Amino acid sequence: MLQIENLHASIGGKEILRGVNLEVHAGEVHAIMGPNGSGKSTLAQVLAGRESYDVTGEVLYEGQDLLGLSPEERAAAGVFLAFQYPVEIPGVGNLYFVRTALNSLRRQQGLDELDAIDFLALARERMGLVEMDESFMSRSVNEGFSGGEKKRNEIFQMAVLEPKLAILDETDSGLDIDALRVVAAGVNALRSEGRAMLVITHYQRLLDYIVPDVVHVFADGRIVRSGDKDLALELEQHGYAGLEQGGALTPSAVPAVGATP
């Protein structure tokens, strides 16, 4: 579904991604773990189409050149980014926002738009997935939401928009354990054969709830190690520094794309 080859990205002359290689198949959940500042979030932003980066390399999404598409075209093709810091939009109602988004996707996909009544029925059902109170729908997008409420709102949007490739950028940050459970349950409910997920996180604990098929360690702008879910536990025990000290992170030790140790 997604093939990333030698992806570089820089902003203001500063290189942040330094040759990312990654392959994700439909139905898989990949975790990307790494220390702060390693470039994980930049990868997420670049995949979603953030225009502030200078990007080179190749990203094929379902055989299409993803880097050649605008953010809205990527969304219409099924790419979704759950933001690390969801944006507050005063004056735009949450429900209106999500309906506008869904209908924009449907228009681009050549489908009929959903009217307010049909949409409300769909929204109510999907709100249940993340145990979101209906009162959040009439409020402005993310305005005055707590950290946890914002993250639930991201997963709610994902549940409505039903992407093929979901990128969750630090969805666990700022969540207490109960909120984490709810959000993870929402994500797990959306796992399916046809859908791939890229779960970006700093901490292993999210992966107790969303069990990945593949774990990648991200450092200094690239993937330095890949493995199965046990790699996350290893990281939990030794920390990123521990891995580095063990010499596991020298470039020569980087395994082939998608390889298991």
Next chain:
Amino acid sequence: MTTTAPTASPRGLAGLEPAPDGHHPAWLGGVRRAGLEWVAEHGFPTLRDEDWRYTRVAPILDVAFEPAVGGVHHRLSSSTIDELAGDLAGARLVFVNGHFAPELSSLATLPEGATVTSLASVLADDAERVEPFLSRPLPPQRHAFTALNVALAEDGAFIQIPPDTTIAAPIHLVFVSAAGASPLVSSPRSVVVVGARSRATIVETYVGSGGVYLTNAVTEVVLEDGAQVEHYKVQDEADTAFHLAALHVRPGRDSTFSTHGLALGAAIARHEVWVRLEAAGADVTINGLYLPEGNQHHDNPTLIEHIAPHCTSRQLYKGVLGGHGRGVFNGHIVVGPDALGSDASQTNKNLLLSDTAEVDTRPRLEILTDDVRCTHGAAVGQLDEEAVFYLRSRGVPHQEARGVLTYAFAGEMLELVRVGPLRSHVESKVAERLRVGGVEVRR
């Protein structure tokens, strides 16, 4: 004092004279002469005048205006007015080129003792009734355009509501201008007097079908003790027109007044709000939304004078500026030495949609007492690119994302419009405008 002697073919505003009318009472002639003399003595404002430093009136002064005359207007019908100004379902007075058009107006059933009519008809039938409002010189003449209105005004609305009376439906004053080959000036003068403890909603709409014309309007609202008035003003003049208006408000003790202005049209528009808080305990709200684009210029001066104690004034103005549009917010608050316990706030927020749009925001506070709460704030910004990306990442196309965010910025002001049919009318006007301004709104 000298007076100018217009030549045989007067050119420009300074050459205009009141229409001779034998029916008018003598006092009115004196008032008009005084207005003309004021103009002759002080001249028209320039950029050196503090209140006009961002608005050049030279393009207006250069035009060879003729005074508009009344008559029958075959091209206008009630349904045209509904379309241009909205159908608010209450009493509606329509003025064409400044003159009352009874065939286009409708007077819903009004409570006993309430007067909703044209100023010209009162001047003809019962001139003494309006003398206190027209002969009292406008407290110190502020500029030549109000003086010119005093000199030239022949018609406008006259609304007088007795005490303890509520008029639930909005009273809609529609000023339609249609200039032909020669540029026209109309000088509507409206007087609204709301009795003690009475309630009313007044809507002024200025629309134009094209041509070069100047609307030079003065509206005076007097609230007696405990009265409550909601006032709205929609300026949707032709893009080739000039619109200069002054709203003067005199709130009585413990009265409540709110005004919401929306500026959409005109090449140069200036909508001035002047509130004199001379009675204690009054509460006023002054809001405005201006949306200049192309080469439009929208100036919004306010002067709030806190003279009596314990009055509250709240101002919120928002601007959305596109193209080469230019906006001005010039907000002047004066808190006098006796205005103890005054509470004044002023906020101005602007959204620039293009690199060539421009806004000047200028709060001016003069506070002459200690016991006062006075806050002000101004902001000028562009669309939040983070929010634009957020919408796009959800599939909303770029232009539409900008439109949604721009509309959201303006929408806060539209939500404050409490007259349902008026809100729908202005919402669609603003949505239409934002599409023209380079953004698209799907509603």
